[in-house]
Amino acid sequence: MRTMFKKLRELRALAAVVVFSPLSMPVWAVPNSVSFDNPAKPSVVDNTLIEGDWAFQLIDDASVSDKGTFSINDNGVSDLGTDPDLYLIATGNLNDTDGILATPHTDTDGFSLTSLAIAKGLFGEAGITFRGLLNGQVVAVQSVVTTNTSQVVNFTGAGWGALDSIRIETSTSNPDFDVEIDDMVVAAPVAADVSITPSTLGLAEGDSGSTAMNFTVTRSGTTTEGSVVAFSVTGSGATPATASDFGGTLPSGTVLFLPSEVSKTITISVSGDAAPEPNETYNVTLTNVTGANVVAGVAQGTIQNDDPFPTVALATNTLSRAEDQPGLFSFSVTRSGDTSVSSSVAYAVTGSGASPVVTADFSGGVLPSGTVSFAAGETSKTIDFGAAMDSVIEPDESFTLTLSTPVNASLGTSTALGTIENDDFPQITAVSIPDVTMYPGDVVTVTINVVNDAGDTYTNVSGQISGLSLSNLVRVDSTTYSAEFTVPLSSSGVGAAQDHPVSVRIDSSSGVPSALYTTPINQANDPIIAGEVKAIPLLPWPWMLMLGAALAMMVRRKL
Incomplete structure (x- = not known):
């Protein structure tokens, strides 16, 4: 019969710990309920008793007692109740708060205490006080008058739903203390x-x-x-x-x-x-x-941070370099203020002005960018990058260097200007005119020889030959261009064959002018005649007679 009752109690204990957990709640790994049914367990003296998931310890007014015995159905201990199986006996001059401390041992999460069975021990302990503890603080108290038979104590009041340990204390002033307990039922904490x-x-x-x-x-x-x-x-x-x-x-x-x-x-x-x-x-x-x-x-x-960062600034405002000139653009960056910490700042080059740079104008084919880093104590750095060399005739090109994204720093002067100066120009190698006499009213074709224009068709000519302005530039081929000037009817003493002064420029398609070509033209048969017209050839005599008669008739009519 006793065995049957124990089985019923075990089923009751298992049922008591089945707790519904909605999805919002954690899965609690609470210590197991326990029925102290191990008759072979020996007594434990002056030590902690481990039973299943639980540790039981004698306490002497909140301290570990050096007097007392635990046993589980030990033959040397009288079982006064009808069934309690864990027996505690402590002897000596104890106070009314001495007793036993039950703490989770294996699964140490919190728990709620549902019930346990208790009976009076050998010394006739008449009163027991249960205290629920959470993080060392008492959160629930319940006192019980004990009897010599097993009685179930249910814990339903506030505070028992979330604990991490239990104190079972004597509530009398007996110098000795003993109690029997069994069938402790716990569940997940109420959360x-x-x-x-x-x-x-x-x-x-x-x-x-x-x-x-x-x-x-x-x-x-x-x-x-x-x-x-x-x-x-x-x-x-x-x-x-x-x-x-x-x-x-x-x-x-x-x-x-x-x-x-x-x-x-x-x-x-x-x-x-x-x-x-x-x-x-x-x-x-x-x-x-x-x-x-x-x-x-x-x-x-x-x-x-509420402490001022050092100031990082560009110390170089403007720089210019010819694109084929050896060396680098080198912009100075300074740091001032509290420089005890490291700092960094990003930089980037962008095209600006009327003729902005493009990626091909720099080494590597990309616009320069990067980061300037200052170690603690450093106050000066440089940003260095080079221009790509080429033979393209182009105007001077401009860019802006900009600092941004300071780390452990604030920005002072954050922009500087740079110019890549063009060093490629149209080159005139010769200027010539026909080796013939030129009269007033003649339109003269001028031949201008150049270094191969590499497909950059020149679009403008300026200057003079013997004071006569050139115009109408035409590309003949990559090394030859033509232009024109007109000998005016009113010219006088333009120049001699041996010395035609020359002053000629041509422009690239982007407006870059050549150097001034000034080599005089000196040819044997090319005088420019001033102040006269070409001689009119004589007509045959029949035509002369007819012309004379016409003139005579005109004279008579006027008379």
């Missing part, structure tokens, strides 16, 4: 919902001392039970906070909610300093909760 706010918080660190950054942990839902919420701080983001930002140790701790409490404050103390540094971030994470479901478990704090 509230917890959240940490605000989700983000930023404050200036200050120059000394510490600055308090406060986060609030709130409970909602079932708050009649207690909860323990552990928290820890870790660095996060691109510039994570470190232990030195909190006095040498990353903060951590626990927040204890007693039954019905709904709000607690976590204070993170940030150490002030006078060193310029980027804003640093950290996470406050809720962990290892007992009696709580974490709804919003992470908040971010930002330690805002």
Whole structure:
């Protein structure tokens, strides 16, 4: 019959720990309920008894007692109740708070205490007080008058739904204490919902001392039970906070909610300093909760720098270099102020002005860009890059160098101008005119020989030959162009055959002029006749007679 009752109790215990867990709740690994049914278990003296998932320890007014015996159905211990199987006896001059401490041993998550069986021991202990503990704090109390027979104690009041240990104490002043217990039934803790706010918080660190950054942990839902919420701080983001930002140790701790409490404050103390540094971030994470479901478990704090950064500036305002000139563009960058920290700044070149540079104007075929980095204590750096050499006839080209994205720095003068000076021009090798006499009214074709124009068709001619202006430039081929000038009817004494002064330029398609060509033209048969017209050839005599008669008739009519 006794065996049958024990089986029924075991089934009851299993049924008691089946707890419905909605999806929002964690899966609790609570310690198992226990029925102390191991008759072979020997006695344990002055030590901790481990039984299943539980550790039982004698306590002497909250301290470990050096007097007492645990046993489970030991033959040397009288079983006064009808069935309790764990027997505790402690002798000596004990107080009315001495007794036994039950703590989860294997599965150490929190639990709720449902019931247990208890009976009076050999010394006739008349009263027992049960205390539920959470994070060292008493959150529930229940007293029982014991009898010599086994009695089931049910725990249904507030506070018993979320515990991490149980104290079973004598409530009398007997010098000796003994009690028998059995069939302890536990379940998952009754849990509230917890959240940490605000989700983000930023404050200036200050120059000394510490600055308090406060986060609030709130409970909602079932708050009649207690909860323990552990928290820890870790660095996060691109510039994570470190232990030195909190006095040498990353903060951590626990927040204890007693039954019905709904709000607690976590204070993170940030150490002030006078060193310029980027804003640093950290996470406050809720962990290892007992009696709580974490709804919003992470908040971010930002330690805002309030110390001035050094100033980074371009010291070189403008630079010019010929594109085929050896060497590099070299722009000076300086750093001033507190240079005890490292700094960096990005730079980039972009085309600007009427003739902006393009990628082909620089070594590597890309517009220069990069990062200038200053180590702690450094105050000067240079930005160096070269122009690509070419033989293209083009105008001077301009660019702007711009600093941006300072890290641990502020920007001073952030732009400078540069010019790649063209050193390729149209080149005239010879200018010639026909080796014949030229009279007023003649349109004279001038031949201009050039260095191969490489397909860049020249579009303009300017200048004079013997004071007569050139026009109408025409490309004959890549090395030959023609132009024209007209001998005026009113010319007088233009020039002699042996000395025609020349002053000629041509322009590229982009407007780049050649050097002035000034080599005189000296040919044997090319005088430019001034102040006369070409001689009219004589007509045959019949035509002369007819012309004379016509003139005579005209004269008579006038008369």
